[in-house]
Amino acid sequence: MTYHAKVIAGGKVVIPAEIRRELGIKDGDTLVVDRSESGGVRFMTFEQAVQASQAKARAIFGANYTVDTFLQERRADWGEE
Template sequence: MTYHAKVIAGGKVVIPATIRRDLGIKDGDSLVVDRTDDGGVRLMTFEQSVRNAKAKARAIFGGDYTVDTFLKERRADWGEE
């Protein structure tokens, strides 16, 4: 479904209540604003942004690659293990 949002003074955008409720967005929540490749704007919750970053990392490094794995590899590179 498509909604309409208006930019008001100070560059503020009011997100329609239905979308806020559906996504669980509450007053004071942090949102991430991103430009898309086609010149659009994407608005995500902080949690969505983190999930997307984790998914990209899993795609690159594999599903079971952790910070501990990374640190173990770096220590091996530095001759610490």
């Protein structure tokens, strides 16, 4: 479904109520604004942005790569093990 959002004074964007309800966006919540490669703009909840970042990291490092694995690798690089 396509929605329209209005830009009001100060560059504020009014997000349609139905979308806010579906995504659980409440007054005062933080949204991440991302400029797409096609030149558009994408709004995401903070949770969606974190999940997208985690998915990118899994694609690069694999699903089993952990902080402990990273630290172990760095310590080996620094000669600490």
